[in-house]
Amino acid sequence: MRTEDTIAAISTPIGKGGIGIIRISGKDTFAIAEKVLRGSKGISDAESHRLYNGYFVNPESGEKLDEVMYVKMNAKNSYTREDMIEINTHGGVYLIKRLLEVVLSQGARLAEAGEFTFRAFINGRIDLTQAEAVADLIESENEKSLKTAIRQVAGELKNSIKEIKDEIIDIYSNSEAEIDFVEEDIEREDKDSVIKRLKKTSNNLEKMIESYQAGRYYKSGIKVGIFGRVNVGKSSLFNALIGKDRVIVSEQPGTTRDVIDGEIEHNGLVLKFFDTAGIREGKGIIENEGIKRTKLIMENSDIAVLVIDSDDIKKDEDLEVYNELKEKFSENRNVLIAYNKIDLIEDIAEIEIVISNKEIRNIFISAKEKIGIDKIIDAIIDNVDADKSLENNNILIVNVRHHELLKRANEGIERLIKGYTEKIPNEFLAIDFSETIENLGKITGDVSSDDLLNRIFSKFCIGK
Amino acid sequence: MYDVIVVGGGHAGSEAALVAAGMGCETLLITMNINFIAWMSCNPAIGGLAKGHLVKEIDALGGEMAKVIDRTGIQFRMLNRSRGPAVWSPRAQADRLMYSADVKKRIENKDNLTIKEGMVVEILTDKKRAVGVKTSTGLIYEGKAVIISNGTFLNGLIHIGLKSYPGGRAGEVPSTGLTENLNKLGIKSDRLKTGTPPRIDGKTVDWEVLAVQPGDKVIIPFSYQTEKIEREQVSCYLTYTSKETHKILLGGFDRSPLYTGVIKSTGPRYCPSIETKIVRFKDKERHQIFLEPEGLGTSEYYVNGFSTSLPEDIQINGLRSIRGLEKAEIKRFGYAIEYDYFPTYQVKYNLELRTIENLFLAGQINGTSGYEEAAALGIMAGINAVLKIRNEKPFILGRQEAYIGVLIDDLITKGTDEPYRMFTSRAEYRLLLRQDNADERLMEYGYRFGLISGEVYDNMKRKREEKERIIISLYDKKVKPLEINPVLESVNSSKVESTVNIAQILKRPEIKFSDIQKFIEQEKGSDTLEKISPQVEMEIKYKGYIDRQLSQVKQTKTLEGKKIPGDIDYLKIKSISSEAKEKLQKVRPLSIGQASRIPGVNPTDISVLLIHLKNMPTEK
């Protein structure tokens, strides 16, 4: 384990809807915090060990991702004896993971199990109870509460990583053999062949990295927000989807004022639905607050269902909601449009289509009569590609740590490809080889450094 | 009463005795035959990849090996010249007799150093502390510290075909009694195996048909203290085995000690016998054979690549099926040897036994193989024995500092089940541990111990400063497009639009140092630039990689600094895996950094260990 870089992790066990804490420690902590936190006081001016209110923003887009509380801790008095920040979030599981990813993208590395304690110890400060908590954490790592299907995939994961690692070790061993055994009669691999092999490996890694999204869906569910003008039947749809009359439905516009969530399971996938307050020009403080929350759900949903009242289409207002959604969802296809109340319409073909975009699906339903509800579910499943990704890869990355390590491994391979292209001598490339192998080894749990010499001796006839 | 007694005048023992005496200790070297001091049992060559690095490090510390090979080498080559200087490595053929005689003379002329012939059979101890040695004839020598370096001699057993007989190496008797004596003192021993090829008469070789491998035109010396070597060199020759050879050899396998199970101990994988090669690489139709001269005054040639313990008739028939060797006469037959060694988890970083104070182990008996590895361990044991009796802090080199540090840490931490040889790939900080900067890394130690003269040390400092000055000047020196573009054009490098510094230009892959050399100012008549240009080029061109390695070093240092108390009982720590427990209990790492390098100890074990360490004081 290294101790010079900056690490981050979610430091509370994440339960449903609970508060989560993201912890960052290391020399770049404040610089990273400066980028992602906006508060009444800048990070450099904030006092140590004081709770501040602020926003967590995406530094790339400037977008506010969550309202948070944070504590800055100067190295002198922090748990790890390094500069630290703790960010309290309340957006639930999905959001906190998203925030963590932002922190990691700003230069922090995901902490290994027990690593904060490790640093606390290394830097001469540790607290006994916390030390024991770490031991618990290490144990719980071993009994991941994954569904059977996922567990199988996790087994596959180990094999696939081993294969990739093996390939890298193999290429590395050729490169090292050329250095250490110049005098030997061994075959040298030409540059183009090496680059080809590296590219192929990188492609495989990329596929795995991409599966993280689908993997996350399998592990943590798909978040589906239901949006629309007031009184279009969002709550009715929500009830129909979860199969229970959870939410109050009434002809009174503006009935729903807070976010309500509920989930169902569908072929091993959890779908989490969020009913939201209908959008209309602000009326009263409570409703404003409700709309604020609606927007937060917009930020954090994987899929949006925009409900339109087929019997009462208000094109301009519907479009306004749509445009707002379009901004938040990078992929158009993740917005579904549900034309509701078709029981009141004689001919569906008569319905005025508000948005015509090939990527966007229009689904005609009646929440009240439970028509077309299954089509919505199918569209959701279809959209996230979870099934497809499972079929294609057999691998799902579900763990943020694995995701992070794979990304690092792939960066290493990309550097190697560049190095080979630029004809950098092997002895330098060794750094990227060993780093890549180390990162892959951290996923499978074996980091044996003798692999390399074993490989060389088994492959080449060495020895004068 | 001696200060230091060294048992065994091989490559380890010679260096150990010379440094102990050099540091001012009254030193005794006892060896079984004074005619065979620093005798090369096997290949008459010094250096090669990673081994060459070791020799340069020994030299920087004030050892002898580099200077001796510079004086007695008969062919010199810098290997890996086509790559960067980090992995260049010097190698030389030696005249075996001259080499041994040169070391012997150094020893005889050394102040404070006495040499005696004799075979040590017992280490005298007093309360688990070495106090002297006893020879087979009953003579007793008292000493404050004892270094043993018995090489392949301990209960050595030589095999040729199905015949075997006791021997320390061909023509010499084995050392008996000492292993048993140490076993009684609680030291564990095990067995390893190695082998050597036949030597043939050069007069019977058809040289005309063989490929010649000459030495380098310009010799780069091993020693930082050797100005220049100008000498006529001899050549080596290259030929190959054939399918026919392999068939003949296979015909003798029913009498092979290796393949009939007579030899049970493990040999080195990187130095396999020819029989192992043809078994393990069945599809390879031919294997390289180098003919290397044994010396200037002899017609004997060493048949490199043909190490074997097959019976004599098979050896000769096999050899004669090789091109150029059709009429070859074997002067000495190849053989294998099994011998005792002491697994290295039993010693501390200063090479002193954990359980017997002031008794140090050096060389092949630590499980290594090779003259350079032996000499490296010898110099370290010598220095540490002196420091020990002077009650001074042990001299330990880090993995980031020297190949010697990697060597000792690997032996202690990872252990070895085959004779251990150094490779550059074993050094994780290879870009920093270069053969060209061993002096910058280590000479200061040699100087502090009084093994390097002030003059030599000052020269090194001057060279280093000059190098740093040149590097800085390359960053400072600006050139206009008008000046630099012709140079760029001539090597097909894209032109620049505005003024740039030279370092920027040198960073381009297609630009060599020689292309920009004319822009560097240096003192008139100084040849420093010529000497250090590869270094300068590398340090600028690959700065990014070197910096990454430096930051890795920084990161691991923290872990090395986290010490583990010596009295910890790993078996009592519940959550550590049982494999890790066993390994930790055996190796007894000094720091968290070392613990994390032990094979079988994983990061989770380390975390648990850390927690345990914190809890320890409250448990007491």
Ligand SMILES: Cc1cc2nc3c(=O)[nH]c(=O)nc-3n(C[C@H](O)[C@H](O)[C@H](O)COP(=O)(O)OP(=O)(O)OC[C@H]3O[C@@H](n4cnc5c(N)ncnc54)[C@H](O)[C@@H]3O)c2cc1C
């Ligand atoms: C057959 C053979 C093949 C080898 N092949 C290779 C190879 O392929 N590659 C390679 O790198 N290395 C090889 N070696 C190893 C190389 O020779 C050794 O690594 C190196 O010589 C070890 O140095 P040392 O100082 O430890 O021991 P040695 O050079 O063996 O010296 C030991 C000295 O100790 C003396 N001695 C031993 N016991 C006593 C005692 N009880 N009392 C007094 N003196 C004692 C001996 O007389 C001898 O002078 C081979 C060695 C042999 C014998």
Ligand SMILES: Nc1nc2c(ncn2[C@@H]2O[C@H](COP(=O)(O)OP(=O)(O)OP(=O)(O)O)[C@@H](O)[C@H]2O)c(=O)[nH]1
């Ligand atoms: N006929 C018919 N009526 C529906 C349907 N869906 C909802 N309604 C009615 O429309 C009215 C509003 O329904 P809600 O589900 O409360 O609508 P909403 O979008 O949640 O409204 P707000 O929370 O106020 O924004 C209720 O009277 C429902 O009975 C449908 O499919 N057909």
Ligand SMILES: [Mg+2]
């Ligand atoms: Mg509602």
